[in-house]
Amino acid sequence: MLRDITLGQFFPGKTLIHNLDPRTKLIFTVIYFVALFISGSFVSYAIILVFLSVCITISHIRLKVIMKGMKPLLIIIVMTSILNLFYTKGEPIVSFWIIKLTYEGIRNALFMILRIFLLITGTFLLTYTTSPMQLTDGLESLLSPLKKIKVPVHELSMMMSIALRFIPTLIEETDKIMSAQKARGADFETGNLIQKAKAMLPLLIPLFISAFRRADELAVAMECRCYHGGAGRTKLKRLVMKNRDFLALMAGAVLFGITLLFNSLGI
Amino acid sequence: MPMDTIIQTKNLSYSYNTTQKPAEENAVAIDGIDLEIETGSFVAILGHNGSGKSTLAKHFNAILLPSGGKVYVDNMDTSDEKLTLSIRGKVGMVFQNPDNQIVANVVEDDVAFGPENMGVPSEEIRRRVDGALKAVGMYDYREHAPHLLSGGQKQRVAIAGIIAMRPRCIVLDEPTAMLDPVGRAEVIRTIHDLNKNENITVILITHHMNETIDADRLIVMSDGKILLDGKPQAVFAHVDILKDAGLAVPETTMLIYELRKNGMHLPMEALSVEECAQSIFSLLSDSRACKAPEHHIKD
DSSP states (O other), X not given: OGGGOOSSOOOOOOSHHXXXXXXXXXXXXXXXXXXHHHOOSHHHHHHHHHHHHHHHHHHTOOHHHHHHHHGGGHHHHHHHHHHHHHSOOSOEEEEETTEEEEHHHHHHHHHHHHHHXXXXXXXXXXXXXXXHHXXXXXXXXXXXXXXXXXXXXXXXXXXXXXXXXXXXXXXXXXXXXXXXXXXXXXXXXSSOHHHHHHHTHHHHHHHHHHHHHHHHHHHHHHHHTTOOOSXXXXXXXXXXXXXXXXXXXXXXXXXXXXXHHHHHHTO | OOOOEEEEEEEEEEEEOOTTSOGGGOEEEEEEEEEEEETTOEEEEEOOTTSSHHHHHHHTTTSSOOSEEEEEETTEETTOGGGHHHHHHHEEEXXXXXGGTOOSSSHHHHHHHHHHHTTOOHHHHHHHHHHHHHHTTOGGGTTSOGGGSOHHHHHHHHHHHHHTTOOSEEEEESTTTTXXXXXXXXXXXXXXXXXXXXXXXXXXXXXXXXXXXXXXXXXXXXTTEEEEEEOHHHHHTOHHHHHXXXXXXXXXXXXXXXXXXXXXXXOTTOOSHHHHHHHHHHHHHHHHHHHHHHHHHHO
């Protein structure tokens, strides 16, 4: 049951989007988000939507996968759009009891649905086409100027990548401990919320103890392999910005410009 | 084989600090060990739990520093902090649990971890990673996620991660303890190949007798001291001493030992099943040749 957990799922591939530098993709995603939040017209949303569809097509990510990922967020989308639908002041079209349907409400609700949909799909595209390791490397490189003000960027990214590395290991271990405790008569399913939370203790305590032991052993193993922090460290896979990365960033800038333009025109 | 020494300990002792107890009762893990490890040799260290064998191993690359005495790696004193990194580049270490030594999400990234820390240029890292993965037979898995590999494969990746650092010596601390028989055989074969083909000194710490048979030298530890030291055949001949130290000898040795006790003249050196079978066979056919009439009467 625990194997179904997907955290930042990644689908390996060799497409243009996969091959872009993670830094490009990160910067691009930020530009995309800002464009999404400032745009206030259907035309600009349509342009962003078209653009995103093109990216998804290039990346060979199937629509089904994206829709599947969207499912748990459906409630949030519905809730926000309902709130927007009925709580926006404006010219009422239909008025029934205390419910007033306004033109602005419909417009806001539609915008909200589009905005959330585009936001999430954009994030999916980033995590589906970029491995977690690449993402951490990209973040480390982008944030490296912060080292000057004593932010431990390398250490943070090392922590993040080790955490990612140990997720499957710890899930496997949780499964084992769960089976072991079940065999001893532990009951994880029945009872109310508080009882269930209490039933988790015999699972969590061994898991924590083992995680600490693992951390200790890993630290020794890393020391044995000459780990001494980020200073003087080289990389097997150096991040190199290529022509396609500059092109992609340019495309991002153009997208941003177009959004701004249509916004100011108010179409 | 060159006869120079890679690791040397001089009257090495180590005691774990137990704050609860008075100082004189501190647990002594290693008690005055003098040892020289020759470059290029395959040395097995054997001992039951708590004999001090793992503690000794951790002194070989400055993970632990001696409480008394000295350890020299390639003539560098391990207690000199400035030399720690170069010592660790010379002596790599592989541990029991492969899961707890693999740092990265992809096999080749993990193998690259050591060279990356040593500041090796990217192109050179690529060459070393490929070479190391080929040496342990895991090249085809270079883009796999480590958690999808079997225990033996993971341990071979861990070994590749050490050889990519181009050490002169690898210390393996019970590398097969958590593996199934297939994985165990894979790992043992890999380290023997490395010892022969790459001329890397191997120090194998284990409590499996059978893994020590093919070593050039076998050191048996007990209570923080060296009990026996020599060729495996010579060491296993001391069945009584080994038994007193709580160690089981290989089944073949045990068989020959018992047969000898009952007056059969067998050589103690036969360690492998084939050698053992051969020596018993030749003894039996000899005795049948001379004692055939006797048998006939008894029947």
